[in-house]
Amino acid sequence: xxxxxxxxxxxxxxVKIRVKPDKSGVETQNVKMSMNPxxxxxxxxALKIKESGLAKEVVAVSMGPSNCVDTLRTGLAMGADRAxxxxxxxxxVPLTVAKLLKKLVEIENPGLLILGKQAIDDDCxxxxxxIAGLLGWPQGTFAxxxxxxxxxxxxxxxxxxxxxxxxxxxxxxxxxxxxxxLNQPRYATLPNIMKAKSKPIKKFTLEELNVEIKSDIEVVQxxxxxxxxxxxxxxxxxxxxxxxxxxxxxx
Amino acid sequence: MxxxxxxxxxxxxxxxxxxxxxxxxxxxxxxEHEGGSIKAQSLSAVAAASSINGDNPVSLLLAxxxxxxxxxxxxxxxxxxxxxxxxxxxxxxxxxxxAEPWAKLIQLVQxxxxxxxxxxxxxxxxxxxxxxxxALLDVSPVTDVVExxxxxxxxxxxxxxxxxxxVRYTGANPCMLSVRSTSFPVPPISGDLKxxxxxxxxxxxxxxxxxxIGKSRFIKLSSEETDRPDLGSARVVVTGGRxxxxxxxxxxxxxxxxxxxxxxxxxxAAVDAGFVPNELxxxxxxxxxxxxxxxxFGVSGAIQHLAGMKDSKVIVAVNxxxxxPIFQVxxxxxxxxxxxxxxxxxxxxPEKK
Numbered sequence: 001x002x003x004x005x006x007x008x009x010x011x012x013x014x015v016k017i018r019v020k021p022d023k024s025g026v027e028t029q030n031v032k033m034s035m036n037p038x039x040x041x042x043x044x045x046a047l048k049i050k051e052s053g054l055a056k057e058v059v060a061v062s063m064g065p066s067n068c069v070d071t072l073r074t075g076l077a078m079g080a081d082r083a084x085x086x087x088x089x090x091x092x093v094p095l096t097v098a099k100l101l102k103k104l105v106e107i108e109n110p111g112l113l114i115l116g117k118q119a120i121d122d123d124c125x126x127x128x129x130x131i132a133g134l135l136g137w138p139q140g141t142f143a144x145x146x147x148x149x150x151x152x153x154x155x156x157x158x159x160x161x162x163x164x165x166x167x168x169x170x171x172x173x174x175x176x177x178x179x180x181x182l183n184q185p186r187y188a189t190l191p192n193i194m195k196a197k198s199k200p201i202k203k204f205t206l207e208e209l210n211v212e213i214k215s216d217i218e219v220v221q222x223x224x225x226x227x228x229x230x231x232x233x234x235x236x237x238x239x240x241x242x243x244x245x246x247x248x249x250x251x
Numbered sequence: 252m253x254x255x256x257x258x259x260x261x262x263x264x265x266x267x268x269x270x271x272x273x274x275x276x277x278x279x280x281x282x283e284h285e286g287g288s289i290k291a292q293s294l295s296a297v298a299a300a301s302s303i304n305g306d307n308p309v310s311l312l313l314a315x316x317x318x319x320x321x322x323x324x325x326x327x328x329x330x331x332x333x334x335x336x337x338x339x340x341x342x343x344x345x346x347x348x349x350a351e352p353w354a355k356l357i358q359l360v361q362x363x364x365x366x367x368x369x370x371x372x373x374x375x376x377x378x379x380x381x382x383x384x385x386a387l388l389d390v391s392p393v394t395d396v397v398e399x400x401x402x403x404x405x406x407x408x409x410x411x412x413x414x415x416x417x418v419r420y421t422g423a424n425p426c427m428l429s430v431r432s433t434s435f436p437v438p439p440i441s442g443d444l445k446x447x448x449x450x451x452x453x454x455x456x457x458x459x460x461x462x463x464i465g466k467s468r469f470i471k472l473s474s475e476e477t478d479r480p481d482l483g484s485a486r487v488v489v490t491g492g493r494x495x496x497x498x499x500x501x502x503x504x505x506x507x508x509x510x511x512x513x514x515x516x517x518x519x520a521a522v523d524a525g526f527v528p529n530e531l532x533x534x535x536x537x538x539x540x541x542x543x544x545x546x547x548f549g550v551s552g553a554i555q556h557l558a559g560m561k562d563s564k565v566i567v568a569v570n571x572x573x574x575x576p577i578f579q580v581x582x583x584x585x586x587x588x589x590x591x592x593x594x595x596x597x598x599x600x601p602e603k604k
Contacts, residue, residue, distance in 0.1 A: 013555070017410045026414055094382070095391045118536065122409050122416075124394055125378050129350065130386035138467035139350050141379050144529065156470070160529045161375035162483070162538070164474030168349070171466040180536060181523060216391045216422025220404065225415050228561065231582040233573075237595040240567065243583055248565045250487070250544040251511065251601065 001055045001111035001172075003046040005080070006101060007039035007062050009071040010121045023221040026121075035071045038116025040078075040185040041178040045146060046114050047079045048183065054148050055112070057081045061104060063088050063097055069201060076196035077188030083201040084108075086209065096214045098130035103209045105135060110173065112155070117142050117177040128177035138170040142179040276307035276402055279364060279425070280334075281357065281371040281380065283348065284313055287322035289330050291484055292372040295432035297331045300370055302399050302435070310336040310364065311449070314345035314356055328448035331437070340454040347469035350380045355460050357384035366425050367402070373429040373539075374483070385427045392427035393418055397434040402426070411535040411558035432483060433541035433562060475528050477515075479505070482531060485514035487544045488563070490533060493520035494549025494571070494589060501526045503593045504548060510600055516540065518556050534559035548589040552577025569593075 011017060012032040020027050035043075046058045060075035062068040063086040072083040086100050105113065113132075118125035132139035140146070140157030144165065147156045153172045158165050160179050170176075188196070206213065234240050244251045278300040282293040293311075300309045311327050311334050313320060320341055327337045338360060344352040357380070361369060369384070371377030373395045385392040398406035403420040405428065420426045482488065489511060491504040501521070508515045516538070517531040533540055535558035545563035550556060552568070552575055560566070561580055568581035569592050578584045585592060 011410070016554075017413050019414050026410060093391045095386060095389075098386055120411065120535070123411065123535070126382035126385075126392065126394060129379065129382035132350070133354055133383035133386035136463040138463065139379075139383065140467075141350070142375065159375075161379075161472075162530060163375075164472055164528060164530045166472045167470040169468045169470055174466075180519065181529070214391055214422075216420060217393065218419040218421055220417040220419050222409070222414050222416050225408070225412060225561075228566075228580055229582070231566070231578070231580075231584060233578065233584045233586060237585070237592055237599060240583055240585055241596070241599055241601075244544070244565070244567070245601070248544075248582070250565050 004110040008036045010036045042114040044185040076199040077193040094126040099211045132175035141177040144181045276304040276367045278368040279366040284323035287319045292432040294437040295435040296370045298435040299430040308335045309333045314340040337451045354383040358387045369425045369427045377429040394429045482514040487513035488542045490516035492518040492550035498526045
């Protein structure tokens with residue numbers, strides 16, 4: 001079985017972001033960029049499945065400008081066998097990403113598609129569900145545990161939902177989106193980083209994949225949220241109870 | 252056994268709306284139900300619908316099977332004055348809220364009803380199902396909306412809520428949204444509904460596209476039994492972080508929550524460490540809460556946690572580290588040992604009325 005993993009290059013999770021003064025977006029120039037943490041978890045899961053003998057190949061995919069290649073190299077260094085870069089000079093909405101992924105799925109024929117549940121920049125949490133819908137594949141989103149049965153060709157997925165932990169059984173091929181507790185992604189070791197330099201990255205242009213580029217969402221502006229009023233440090237529990245009761249009136 | 256019935260209770264208001272539906276906005280709400288009642292979060296989606304276009308007819312879509320579904324439908328018919336129609340999809344396929352049959356159902360209902368807007372609440376149900384349905388309908392949805400500025404303009408948080416993005420939807424109908432229930436509170440409904448409620452009708456499932464249905468099966472849902480109020484809608488939340496050090500110690504948080512009539516929340520670190528189950532996690536990828544009072548014990552205040560609670564009315568933080576980032580959002584802070592502060596609070600807090 002081949003596993004395809006979609007990964008996204010985003011502002012590093014620890015960076016304190018700044019909104020551009022012209023309100024057109026968030027500042028990403030000269031800011032540390034990394035593979036989206038949920039995508040790292042997705043890739044790690046694919047690698048674990050391969051290492052357990054249930055898959056033969058892991059292919060990492062990313063879409064965007066040329067610096068996507070950095071993220072793909074990280075993926076290859078973690079252990080992906082091959083990578084695909086879909087070149088796009090502008091931001092793509094999740095639906096377009098899903099349609100591009102569908103084309104790649106038709107070319108590559110993976111038995112499993114794993115994505116991070118959301119990107120920490122736009123926090124959309126849409127792409128995995130969309131590609132599953134377009135392919136007519138079952139989906140196991142917000143996965144915290146995945147167990148494969150090679151014989152029965154099914155995946156049993158534990159999902160983190162509002163009410164607790166839901167367990168579903170999915171026929172393969174399927175789409176899984178990863179939640180935080182699924183695994184701990186490995187660090188790329190130096191020998192693997194060196195090896196990654198010679199692993200192939202295939203490039204596709206949007207024209208070659210011949211997909212309709214959706215542009216039905218327009219960003220009007222990006223602003224900082226209103227700041228909270230500064231608070232006070234109190235000196236005793238008595239004072240806290242007094243403030244909560246007589247000042248804030250919440251108890 | 253599924254109890255099938257068709258109850259046509261056409262009110263005058265419903266007839267008027269049918270006539271004007273093609274000219275004005277019309278909204279389909281994807282609602283959840285449990286134990287014969289509509290889930291409270293679904294009502295936030297109805298509140299959001301009325302802020303898009305006050306007069307627009309609102310249809311509530313319910314799916315499931317059996318008598319609890321029919322009970323929920325009857326309750327739905329009088330749950331909110333804006334709701335003029337309740338659509339019921341009754342089939343074993345919907346015994347559990349699986350995305351595959353639900354997305355096909357939404358596609359079917361949308362193609363028949365031609366709604367201008369489709370709205371779900373941004374909980375695990377809406378997040379799982381809405382984007383799949385949007386892909387089938389070939390539209391980009393706008394998810395996790397916190398403010399509505401017009402029929403096609405919305406504000407949503409990005410970068411863990413550190414920025415707010417205003418977007419305009421410029422595509423074809425339907426405009427599909429998921430909304431944060433904490434941003435669309437439901438005002439208490441006073442008095443009886445004059446027209447006797449919405450009409451209830453069965454969705455004709457004979458043409459439901461079977462492809463992809465049946466490829467996923469529900470096995471079980473594991474949840475903890477608790478007397479505590481629902482985290483997403485509680486008036487007071489008491490949260491513990493990794494500093495609690497053990498599941499046993501976390502019981503102090505629960506005791507305090509009980510004294511305050513509060514829900515219990517947790518940070519990612521506390522859940523990762525196994526102190527509490529995942530459904531208590533508050534944060535960017537956990538639950539978003541906005542209670543009147545949020546008390547955080549041993550919580551450092553990482554960006555990802557703040558994303559889930561910074562809209563709380565009053566924030567209290569107790570932490571040994573005076574430099575913990577949580578103190579930057581707290582209204583009242585106490586630099587101290589939670590293992591001393593919590594017992595003192597338990598002793599000195601007034602009994603809840």
